[in-house]
Amino acid sequence: MVVSNKGVLFKAIPTGHPVIGEHFEVVDRTIDIENFNLEENELLLKNVYISLDPYMRERMREHYIESYIPPFHVGKIMVGDGTSVVIKSTHPQYHEGDIVAGFTGWEEYTHIKENDGDMDVTGRFCLNHAKDSSLSLTHHSFLLRVHGLTAYRGLINFGTPKKGETIYVSAAAGAIGHLVVQMAKIKGLHVIGSAGSDEKVDFLLNTLKIDAAFNYKKVDVNKALSKHCPDGIDIYYDNVGGETLDQVLKHCNRFARVIVCGMISQYNIRNQKEKYGIKNIEQVFMKSMSIIGFLVSDFWSVPNDNFGKDMEEWLDSGKLIYKEETTVGIENAPQAFLNMFAGKNLGKSVVKISDF
Amino acid sequence: MVVSNKGVLFKAIPTGHPVIGEHFEVVDRTIDIENFNLEENELLLKNVYISLDPYMRERMREHYIESYIPPFHVGKIMVGDGTSVVIKSTHPQYHEGDIVAGFTGWEEYTHIKENDGDMDVTGRFCLNHAKDSSLSLTHHSFLLRVHGLTAYRGLINFGTPKKGETIYVSAAAGAIGHLVVQMAKIKGLHVIGSAGSDEKVDFLLNTLKIDAAFNYKKVDVNKALSKHCPDGIDIYYDNVGGETLDQVLKHCNRFARVIVCGMISQYNIRNQKEKYGIKNIEQVFMKSMSIIGFLVSDFWSVPNDNFGKDMEEWLDSGKLIYKEETTVGIENAPQAFLNMFAGKNLGKSVVKISDF
Numbered sequence: 001m002v003v004s005n006k007g008v009l010f011k012a013i014p015t016g017h018p019v020i021g022e023h024f025e026v027v028d029r030t031i032d033i034e035n036f037n038l039e040e041n042e043l044l045l046k047n048v049y050i051s052l053d054p055y056m057r058e059r060m061r062e063h064y065i066e067s068y069i070p071p072f073h074v075g076k077i078m079v080g081d082g083t084s085v086v087i088k089s090t091h092p093q094y095h096e097g098d099i100v101a102g103f104t105g106w107e108e109y110t111h112i113k114e115n116d117g118d119m120d121v122t123g124r125f126c127l128n129h130a131k132d133s134s135l136s137l138t139h140h141s142f143l144l145r146v147h148g149l150t151a152y153r154g155l156i157n158f159g160t161p162k163k164g165e166t167i168y169v170s171a172a173a174g175a176i177g178h179l180v181v182q183m184a185k186i187k188g189l190h191v192i193g194s195a196g197s198d199e200k201v202d203f204l205l206n207t208l209k210i211d212a213a214f215n216y217k218k219v220d221v222n223k224a225l226s227k228h229c230p231d232g233i234d235i236y237y238d239n240v241g242g243e244t245l246d247q248v249l250k251h252c253n254r255f256a257r258v259i260v261c262g263m264i265s266q267y268n269i270r271n272q273k274e275k276y277g278i279k280n281i282e283q284v285f286m287k288s289m290s291i292i293g294f295l296v297s298d299f300w301s302v303p304n305d306n307f308g309k310d311m312e313e314w315l316d317s318g319k320l321i322y323k324e325e326t327t328v329g330i331e332n333a334p335q336a337f338l339n340m341f342a343g344k345n346l347g348k349s350v351v352k353i354s355d356f
Numbered sequence: 357m358v359v360s361n362k363g364v365l366f367k368a369i370p371t372g373h374p375v376i377g378e379h380f381e382v383v384d385r386t387i388d389i390e391n392f393n394l395e396e397n398e399l400l401l402k403n404v405y406i407s408l409d410p411y412m413r414e415r416m417r418e419h420y421i422e423s424y425i426p427p428f429h430v431g432k433i434m435v436g437d438g439t440s441v442v443i444k445s446t447h448p449q450y451h452e453g454d455i456v457a458g459f460t461g462w463e464e465y466t467h468i469k470e471n472d473g474d475m476d477v478t479g480r481f482c483l484n485h486a487k488d489s490s491l492s493l494t495h496h497s498f499l500l501r502v503h504g505l506t507a508y509r510g511l512i513n514f515g516t517p518k519k520g521e522t523i524y525v526s527a528a529a530g531a532i533g534h535l536v537v538q539m540a541k542i543k544g545l546h547v548i549g550s551a552g553s554d555e556k557v558d559f560l561l562n563t564l565k566i567d568a569a570f571n572y573k574k575v576d577v578n579k580a581l582s583k584h585c586p587d588g589i590d591i592y593y594d595n596v597g598g599e600t601l602d603q604v605l606k607h608c609n610r611f612a613r614v615i616v617c618g619m620i621s622q623y624n625i626r627n628q629k630e631k632y633g634i635k636n637i638e639q640v641f642m643k644s645m646s647i648i649g650f651l652v653s654d655f656w657s658v659p660n661d662n663f664g665k666d667m668e669e670w671l672d673s674g675k676l677i678y679k680e681e682t683t684v685g686i687e688n689a690p691q692a693f694l695n696m697f698a699g700k701n702l703g704k705s706v707v708k709i710s711d712f
Binding site for chain 2: 058067068241245246254255260261262263266272275276277278279281282283284285286287288289290291292293294295298
């Protein structure tokens with residue numbers, strides 16, 4: 001049974017925004033599933049979803065540059081967090097038909113080996129419980145596993161929100177932001193969000209019902225913060241970095257917490273000279289503030305954690321909704337990836353590769 | 357009894373480094389102590405010491421600029437933390453001969469009133485215990501009250517040092533830095549310090565016996581950190597901000613703590629355009645780091661605090677020494693203040709105004 005196995009090849013290292021065809025492109029390939037032989041402790045996965053996340057831009061770099069996540073290899077298929085069905089297995093832990101989450105290829109079928117870096121066979125998380133769930137598969141594979149946890153860890157564990165405080169969230173209609181603003185509302189905060197289109201601002205105000213929202217492309221961030229945060233900012237959940245972060249520091253209150261989840265505004269700037277320099281950093285000691293960075297991978301679990309219980313309650317009661325921007329077909333993944341950096345996604349960007 | 361009461365007048369707001377004669381200057385005045393009348397709840401103080409601290413530059417600003425500490429008033433005597441003897445009192449809490457610490461004028465005698473901002477009569481801390489102490493008066497008024505506590509709070513309470521970790525301290529021979537490096541050695545850390553003269557580097561290496569020290573004016577900070585911190589930096593105790601902070605971020609390890617005590621490199625830059633912009637801020641989330649700012653005034657006491665006990669033990673055993681740069685005479689205070697920004701002081705800068 002020879003079937004299509006289209007994939008997205010990483011062709012060359014971009015210096016700015018990646019360009020389709022130049023830095024990554026779809027390649028037509030096939031795979032003979034019936035005659036596909038596995039060595040010991042290997043899997044053949046049929047990929048169902050892949051997650052598109054801003055951090056992946058960091059992987060498109062020269063190998064000599066150290067960073068927190070390994071670089072992609074030029075000439076190989078791109079890698080991302082995905083959800084897959086096991087269609088062949090020689091590993092005792094996984095069986096045909098199992099649903100697994102973990103790093104996989106941007107392709108229709110992925111051969112998972114032993115000792116293969118972040119694609120290693122041991123990095124699979126079993127999602128069989130999703131088969132009998134009233135929630136969608138992506139709720140299980142992304143919201144409850146990674147993105148909800150990222151929002152929760154940042155806000156609850158590091159932000160230590162107190163009822164009545166003011167929080168500002170940038171990229172508030174994005175994958176993490178739209179979850180943070182809802183969690184902050186649940187915790188009784190005054191919630192201000194910004195996003196890059198009127199449609200997103202409408203979503204924030206009328207669907208998520210946060211207290212105030214503005215389109216940062218249309219208004220001056222500094223003035224908008226003065227207007228919408230008259231009592232100052234106690235928590236800034238930063239998804240963008242750059243000039244927005246710099247402006248926010250001036251609006252922060254004493255003992256404010258800046259939670260740095262990501263800095264999407266800076267990811268496509270590889271030239272150090274062009275990076276934005278934060279000039280208001282002295283606000284940090286003048287206001288006894290903290291700037292706290294974290295990677296969710298460091299904090300999959302913490303003691304006395306209520307993440308699972310809280311999410312179940314919030315989803316059941318309808319207090320929290322999970323919004324996705326779904327692109328269908330692996331061949332559309334490169335454009336969807338670029339759309340994410342252009343701020344065109346509402347909620348979490350996923351690519352649906354196949355049915356399961 | 358008419359005596360001299362020389363003082364330092366704040367004449368005009370500087371835009372860069374203050375200039376003697378233009379922005380502040382010594383004025384000759386007299387005071388008739390015998391016939392000096394106090395209203396109810398007032399004091400007349402004979403000032404013994406004043407403390408020169410970098411934060412004072414922040415007070416030399418326009419009144420419309422908000423900050424963490426009130427601005428000085430043009431045309432009035434400058435104000436600083438000082439140690440004084442009460443020579444007249446109509447306040448029930450203070451008596452003639454008492455030694456008190458708190459905000460006082462840069463002058464020989466200061467009239468302390470009720471409801472007078474940070475010079476208010478209630479802001480006096482009794483130091484009578486210093487009369488019978490084997491430690492000097494400045495140990496009690498500065499080391500044990502403010503500067504030792506600043507070093508301790510930053511390092512111990514916010515830095516959470518663990519034996520074997522590497523700490524880098526900038527301005528390591530300064531008022532706070534020379535205490536931090538010693539405390540870090542006591543806590544079993546690998547201690548690297550930088551300073552702006554060979555004399556200071558010698559003091560760090562041969563008197564304080566830290567592990568490595570360099571003159572940041574003679575070597576490249578980036579290269580020096582690579583050389584002296586081969587295992588990366590776990591704690592950076594920042595007294596300078598600016599380019600040094602930016603470089604340090606690249607050398608930090610995962611979960612590093614940057615403790616921001618001050619940013620002396622930036623205090624004389626009032627023009628926002630000329631301020632240094634921190635470009636490596638994204639290291640904060642890439643390395644799950646925290647940048648923690650604090651003002652010691654927020655944390656005079658904390659629960660389960662060992663500051664007093666630790667300092668007593670460290671001073672008694674000789675594990676910690678307190679170094680001062682003493683300038684004699686209030687007329688020399690302006691130059692001593694400028695010397696501090698030029699990095700000419702070794703240890704804590706104090707001005708001795710009179711004997712007590």
